[in-house]
Amino acid sequence: MKNIHIFGKSVIWECIKCQKRTFIHRWSKFIRWQELVAEEVEEKKVENSIKNYIKLAGGAYISPERVEDALPRKQPEDVPNDIEFNTFYTQLRYVDHSLDNLRRFKRYQHFQHLQYDQRFIPERLLFLGPDLAAAHFLVHRGAAVKFVGDNIWIKKDDKGNYALPGQKIPGLYIEAIDASDTELMFEGLENLANLSHLRLLRLAGCCYADDWMMSRIGALFSESLEMLDLSDCNRITTKGLAGLRTLKKLRYLRLEGMDHIKDIAKAALLLEESIPNLRVFGVNYENAMQSLQREMKLLANERVVTDAKGNAYVEDDDGRLFYVAGRVNERPAVTDDDKPLMTSTIRRELPEMEIAEFERLDELSGGKLRHLLVGSPSGYSWTQEVETILSFEEKWKKKYGIPVDQKLLPKSKRTLQLEDSVKLTNNSLSDKQEEYILIEDKVMKEKVSV
Numbered sequence: 001m002k003n004i005h006i007f008g009k010s011v012i013w014e015c016i017k018c019q020k021r022t023f024i025h026r027w028s029k030f031i032r033w034q035e036l037v038a039e040e041v042e043e044k045k046v047e048n049s050i051k052n053y054i055k056l057a058g059g060a061y062i063s064p065e066r067v068e069d070a071l072p073r074k075q076p077e078d079v080p081n082d083i084e085f086n087t088f089y090t091q092l093r094y095v096d097h098s099l100d101n102l103r104r105f106k107r108y109q110h111f112q113h114l115q116y117d118q119r120f121i122p123e124r125l126l127f128l129g130p131d132l133a134a135a136h137f138l139v140h141r142g143a144a145v146k147f148v149g150d151n152i153w154i155k156k157d158d159k160g161n162y163a164l165p166g167q168k169i170p171g172l173y174i175e176a177i178d179a180s181d182t183e184l185m186f187e188g189l190e191n192l193a194n195l196s197h198l199r200l201l202r203l204a205g206c207c208y209a210d211d212w213m214m215s216r217i218g219a220l221f222s223e224s225l226e227m228l229d230l231s232d233c234n235r236i237t238t239k240g241l242a243g244l245r246t247l248k249k250l251r252y253l254r255l256e257g258m259d260h261i262k263d264i265a266k267a268a269l270l271l272e273e274s275i276p277n278l279r280v281f282g283v284n285y286e287n288a289m290q291s292l293q294r295e296m297k298l299l300a301n302e303r304v305v306t307d308a309k310g311n312a313y314v315e316d317d318d319g320r321l322f323y324v325a326g327r328v329n330e331r332p333a334v335t336d337d338d339k340p341l342m343t344s345t346i347r348r349e350l351p352e353m354e355i356a357e358f359e360r361l362d363e364l365s366g367g368k369l370r371h372l373l374v375g376s377p378s379g380y381s382w383t384q385e386v387e388t389i390l391s392f393e394e395k396w397k398k399k400y401g402i403p404v405d406q407k408l409l410p411k412s413k414r415t416l417q418l419e420d421s422v423k424l425t426n427n428s429l430s431d432k433q434e435e436y437i438l439i440e441d442k443v444m445k446e447k448v449s450v
Contacts, residue, residue, distance in 0.1 A: 046071065114208070117141075118188035129168040130194035136164055137191040143179040147172055148197055176200035180229070186212045189220065198224050204231040204254075211240030218246040225249060231256040231282060238267040245274045256282030264288065291366070298325060298364035303353070314361055314369060316351035323372055324365035350407050358407055359414075373408065387411050 046067065053070040054062040064070050118141075124133045135145045135154070139162045144155035153176075156162045165172070174195050185208035192198075198221055203209050214236060217225070225247050230236060231254050238261065244250065253271065258264055265288030268280040298304055299312060304324070306312050311326030350373065351358065362369040371386045391410035398404070406414070 114183055114185060115187050118185060118191070120187075120190040124191075127168065128166075129172075131172055131174045131197075132165060132168060134192050134195060135174060137188070138177060138179060138184075139164060141184070141188075142182045143177060143184070145174050145178075146176040146200075148175045153178065173197035176202075178202045179206065180204040182206060183208055186210070186216060189213060189216045193220060195221070196224055200227045201225060202229040203233060204229045204256075206233055208235070209233040210235040211237055211243065214240035215243035218243045222246045222248060227252045229254040231258070233258070234260075237261055238263045241267040241271060244271060248275060250275055250278055253278060253280045254282050255280060258282070259284050259287055294364050294366070295325060298361070301361065301364070303357075303361065314351060314365075316353050318352050320349065320351065322351050322369060324361065324369050350405055355406055370407070 049070040049072075050063045050067065051061045053064050056062070118137075124136065127133075128136060131147075135147075138145055139155055142156065144153045146153050154162060154164060155178075175197055176199060177192075178200075180202050181204070184203065184206055201217070201221065203213075209230065217228075226249055228244070228247070228250060236258070241264075244253070253268075255264065255268065265283050265285050268283045272278050272280055299306065301314075303314050303316075304312050305315055305321070309327060312324050313321035314324050315321055351369075358369070367386065374386050374389050387410060390408055391412075393408070394404050394410050394413070396402075
């Protein structure tokens with residue numbers, strides 16, 4: 001029984017070691033204890049075969065150079081394929097060691113660190129109070145604060161030092177916060193609760209300000225906030241701006257550098273309508289009106305069809321549909337540094353239509369029609385990066401003698417092709433007009449003769 005107990009302990013220890021067994025190119029594997037027992041029995045059989053391969057007097061033995069030589073062999077036709085060899089490649093995982101992936105990994109690691117660093121600490125609130133605790137939290141992370149009745153903005157100096165009290169002071173309230181160009185995120189807003197005297201909040205250029213933060217700001221400062229600056233916050237959409245409707249005392253809202261967001265002007269007008277005396281600055285209403293007119297012209301085109309969800313598609317001569325407008329997320333998901341020049345080698349289906357008509361629809365859609373022939377909607381911007389990809393691919397295909405379709409030419413060469421096609425179209429129209437005039441004259445002469 002003692003031997004069995006020791007044997008069971010060794011099996012359990014082997015099980016624990018196998019669970020920790022990892023390899024960078026293989027996923028971790030769970031091994032049952034019954035399999036370990038069978039492996040141990042098999043190892044003992046192999047050990048006995050090696051000892052009995054060449055046995056000498058006195059118990060000595062000579063082991064073979066290869067273990068396979070000591071094992072019983074089957075006929076070649078009876079040897080099955082090794083299952084582990086056939087399925088080993090399915091356990092492999094691709095590890096990307098490129099600079100882009102390392103940069104992405106570091107950025108995500110930094111994001112996780114920020115989430116932990118900006119967590120809510122109850123002890124800080126207990127010893128300092130809500131306003132002073134929020135001041136320490138913000139100033140330590142690069143922001144500036146101003147208290148009620150004090151005209152001095154408190155922030156860190158060049159050496160990282162700042163002057164803030166280290167204990168609770170009654171009657172000390174935060175009136176304004178300037179957190180522009182900081183890394184304040186949603187988790188950090190828990191440290192700004194109970195700021196009943198806050199009137200100004202500036203988040204211009206905050207790279208982590210998103211729609212979730214807008215809804216949280218609307219809930220925290222609904223009774224006090226009067227001025228809010230969200231300029232150059234590229235992660236905020238119109239859905240997030242709708243969460244600011246609860247700020248009933250808001251008087252000034254700045255949205256500069258956010259004209260690229262879809263329906264930003266419509267969201268600003270809805271906010272001004274729902275919040276009394278609110279003024280929104282930084283929104284280019286003329287640009288929004290022009291984009292609306294382009295969208296209306298696009299939807300009025302005879303080739304454009306819409307579905308029940310409001311998505312618009314261009315139908316080519318073969319009846320195929322190409323997305324040009326709708327509810328697809330049009331915000332880039334990666335930065336410019338992560339965008340490769342050539343996206344993939346997947347065969348692209350080009351719409352069958354005239355080049356002039358293709359260019360007109362592409363212009364009305366804001367470049368989306370050509371963009372979706374090049375890359376995915378979530379990975380690239382609609383204009384500049386697409387032209388970079390097209391110019392690189394045109395040079396690469398020209399080098400290897402691969403023909404390039406006129407619809408996928410770069411802008412510099414596309415204009416020349418477009419001018420030639422327009423000239424040919426005009427010439428064909430003029431020829432048709434002359435032919436129509438000749439036919440009309442012939443008909444008139446026949447009528448006169450009759």
